Amino acid sequence: MLAVIDYGAGNLRSVLHALNYLGADNFRVARTRKDLQGAEKIILPGVGAFGAGMEQLHKQDLVQPIKDAIYGGTPYLGICLGMQFLFESSDEMGSHEGLGLLPGTVTRFATNPDFKVPHMGWNQLRVCRESALLDDIPAEGFAYFVHSYYCVPQDPADVVAVVDYGISFTAVVQRDHIHGVQFHPEKSQRTGLRVLANFLGMNAA
Numbered sequence: 537m538l539a540v541i542d543y544g545a546g547n548l549r550s551v552l553h554a555l556n557y558l559g560a561d562n563f564r565v566a567r568t569r570k571d572l573q574g575a576e577k578i579i580l581p582g583v584g585a586f587g588a589g590m591e592q593l594h595k596q597d598l599v600q601p602i603k604d605a606i607y608g609g610t611p612y613l614g615i616c617l618g619m620q621f622l623f624e625s626s627d628e629m630g631s632h633e634g635l636g637l638l639p640g641t642v643t644r645f646a647t648n649p650d651f652k653v654p655h656m657g658w659n660q661l662r663v664c665r666e667s668a669l670l671d672d673i674p675a676e677g678f679a680y681f682v683h684s685y686y687c688v689p690q691d692p693a694d695v696v697a698v699v700d701y702g703i704s705f706t707a708v709v710q711r712d713h714i715h716g717v718q719f720h721p722e723k724s725q726r727t728g729l730r731v732l733a734n735f736l737g738m739n740a741a
Contacts, residue, residue: 537562537563537564537574537575537576537577538555538560538562538563538564538575538576538577538578538579538736539563539564539565539566539571539572539575539577539578539579540552540555540563540564540565540566540578540579540581541565541566541567541572541578541579541580541581541593541598541602541618542565542566542567543567543582543589543592543593543596543598544592545581545582545583545584545589545617545618547581547582547583547615547616547720547722547723548565548581550720550722550723551579551581551615551722552565553722554721554722554728554729554732555732555736557729558729558732558733558736560736566578566598567596568596568597568598569596569597569598569601572598572601572602572605575605575610576610576611577610577611577612577613577735577736577738578602578605578606578610578611578612578613579612579613579614579615579618579735580602580612580613580614580615580618580621581615581616581617581618581722582614582615582616582617582618582620582621583616583617583682584617585628585629586617586620586621586626586628586629586632586634586642586685587626587628587629587630587632589617589621590621590632590633590634593621599635602635603635603637606637606713606714609713610713611713611715611735611738611739612713612714612715613669613715613716613717613732613735614715614716614717615716615717615720615721615722616682616683616717616718616719616720618716619687619709619716619717619718620634620642620685620687620716620718621634621635622634622635622637622638622687622709622714622716623635623636623637623638623639623640623641623642623687623688623689624636624638624639624640624641625641625642626641626642626643626685627641627642627643627644628642628644628684628685637714638689638690638691638694638709638711638714638716639689639690639691640687640688640689640690640691640694641687641688642685642686642687642688643685643686643688644684644685645684645685645686645701645702645703645705646702646703648702650702651701651702653684654682654683654684655681655682655683655684655686655701656681656682657680657681658678658679658680658681659678659679659681659699659700659701659707659719660676660677660678660699660700661673661675661676661677661678661679661697661698661699661707661708661719661727662675662676662697662698662699662700662704663675663676663696663697663708664695664696664697664698665695665696667696667708667710667715668734668738669696669708669710669715669717669731669734669735670696670697670708670731670734671730671734672730672734673727673730673731674727677727678724678727679699679707679717679719679720679721679724679727679728680719680720680723680724680725680728681699681701681707681718681719681720682720683718686705686706686718687705687706687709687716687718688706689706689709691711693711694709694710694711695708695709696708696709696710699718705718706718707719713738715735717731
């Protein structure tokens with residue numbers, strides 16, 4: 537059973553639509569600790585502010601269950617803010633603690649007259665290393681992004697793909713069964729659907 541976490545993120549419906557399109561019929565929307573029980577995979581989509589998102593996860597008593605599931609080997613896919621939550625902290629509107637499952641931080645794009653913030657639109661992925669999450673995806677495929685903050689992993693080995701937008705920033709991470717994508721696969725057409733299909737096909741660690 538796949539659990540798709542709902543903490544009020546606006547892109548949940550699009551993610552569920554993409555999963556239905558792929559024929560994934562064994563999933564539930566998880567809003568409580570109980571909803572995560574028995575989950576064989578977890579997807580955490582997200583849009584909005586880091587601090588407010590983490591606060592809502594705490595209010596719904598989901599933070600420790602997510603950590604417990606991941607520590608137990610359950611495959612996890614974080615989308616956009618769901619990827620940023622994996623890291624130790626973010627400086628978005630103050631300093632906020634994340635899940636701390638990957639070492640590193642989340643920070644805002646610097647002001648650059650040539651690159652608008654938020655970063656919004658299609659950009660080309662530059663794959664750094666192999667990952668089952670990107671199987672059958674062109675090494676320089678395009679994906680759709682909407683974000684003002686980006687992840688800065690402490691360990692370069694966690695970085696799977698990057699994108700150039702004024703700077704080179706991390707677009708995909710993976711460590712063992714922990715995965716994150718800064719882009720929105722549910723809006724990235726064939727590339728995004730392939731990412732979701734690859735994740736659905738993964739086994740627990």
